[in-house]
Amino acid sequence: MPYGPGHGTVGRVIDANDLTKRYGATTAVDRLTFTVRPGHVTGFLGPNGAGKSTTLRMILGLNEPSGGTVTVDGRPFRGRPRGLRHVGALLDAHDVHGGRSARSHLSALAHSNGLPRRRVGEVLEEVGLATVARRRIEGFSLGMKQRLGIATALLGDLPVLLFDEPLNGLDPEGVLWVRGLFRRLAAEGRTVLVSSHLMREMEHTAQQLIVIGRGELIAAESLAEFAARGTRLTVTVRTPEAARLMSVLAEEGAAVRGESDGSCTVTGMGADRIGELAFRNRVLLHELSPRSASLEEAFMGLTADSVEYSAGDAR
Numbered sequence: 064m065p066y067g068p069g070h071g072t073v074g075r076v077i078d079a080n081d082l083t084k085r086y087g088a089t090t091a092v093d094r095l096t097f098t099v100r101p102g103h104v105t106g107f108l109g110p111n112g113a114g115k116s117t118t119l120r121m122i123l124g125l126n127e128p129s130g131g132t133v134t135v136d137g138r139p140f141r142g143r144p145r146g147l148r149h150v151g152a153l154l155d156a157h158d159v160h161g162g163r164s165a166r167s168h169l170s171a172l173a174h175s176n177g178l179p180r181r182r183v184g185e186v187l188e189e190v191g192l193a194t195v196a197r198r199r200i201e202g203f204s205l206g207m208k209q210r211l212g213i214a215t216a217l218l219g220d221l222p223v224l225l226f227d228e229p230l231n232g233l234d235p236e237g238v239l240w241v242r243g244l245f246r247r248l249a250a251e252g253r254t255v256l257v258s259s260h261l262m263r264e265m266e267h268t269a270q271q272l273i274v275i276g277r278g279e280l281i282a283a284e285s286l287a288e289f290a291a292r293g294t295r296l297t298v299t300v301r302t303p304e305a306a307r308l309m310s311v312l313a314e315e316g317a318a319v320r321g322e323s324d325g326s327c328t329v330t331g332m333g334a335d336r337i338g339e340l341a342f343r344n345r346v347l348l349h350e351l352s353p354r355s356a357s358l359e360e361a362f363m364g365l366t367a368d369s370v371e372y373s374a375g376d377a378r
């Protein structure tokens with residue numbers, strides 16, 4: 064897709080300041096402050112109900128903040144939604160008229176937003192729906208609807224793009240395609256904000272992260288910074304003398320957990336020190352493997368207190 068220097072390089076920043084949204088007694092978004100910059104993909108992460116969609120809707124001006132501000136291009140919300148001429152967005156892939164074809168859906172949007180007709184063909188090609196463009200949308204799979212939603216977001220060829228859970232329903236090939244697309248859009252100098260409730264989806268998609276839980280900011284940093292802060296080293300140890308090793312390590316301040324497969328998981332102590340203590344206490348080791356917690360584990364650890372519904376909840 065053409066996106067030349069004529070579009071300029073300023074005015075692609077999303078700035079939220081103390082952004083708040085209340086629905087009666089529910090605070091969906093709670094004094095969120097963050098900045099989303101152009102040039103890389105920013106993942107907007109949080110468990111279900113964390114307030115991601117509400118935040119995206121406020122960025123678009125579809126919901127009015129109860130407090131604070133959010134600006135795109137320095138312009139605050141002024142009571143009028145930002146249409147397809149200002150910010151490209153995929154909010155809900157199901158929110159389309161099923162009786163229409165993909166082409167007529169996009170043509171109607173292009174017409175009502177004053178966008179050139181040629182964009183319809185271009186975005187259909189871009190998202191891989193050109194060959195099914197005349198089929199009714201109601202026969203589309205969720206993956207095809209996601210592609211159509213992405214086409215809608217791209218229609219205006221805009222510098223700021225928002226995608227709410229765009230990877231939902233895509234097959235592995237579709238996920239790879241969408242990752243490549245987002246990276247290219249960001250490399251072209253656009254601001255790309257992508258929401259998800261799964262770290263494993265963002266791990267290979269985003270370079271920057273904004274993590275929220277129960278409407279509050281938990282982290283706003285690069286993926287590398289998040290990984291360094293959130294992951295903690297554990298060591299897997301196998302020994303025929305587990306009980307003795309556990310007491311030796313516990314005495315030295317490490318936390319040791321026995322696993323169902325007979326191994327021990329040690330936290331709070333490096334593999335070197337564990338090996339040294341085992342040697343000194345003549346404990347035979349069969350395995351000593353350092354292991355970093357996955358980003359998914361780090362994300363779940365950081366948001367554990369803010370999950371609305373978790374396994375085991377009697378709701």
Ligand SMILES: Nc1ncnc2c1ncn2[C@@H]1O[C@H](COP(=O)(O)OP(=O)(O)OP(=O)(O)O)[C@@H](O)[C@H]1O
Pocket residue numbers: 086089090091109110111112113114115116117118260
């Ligand atoms: N129109 C509304 N009226 C009342 N409560 C709402 C409304 N919209 C959202 N909420 C509440 O606000 C909170 C945040 O919802 P939101 O949809 O923004 O979260 P989310 O992070 O996008 O979650 P999900 O991934 O499940 O869509 C939830 O507790 C939700 O029930």
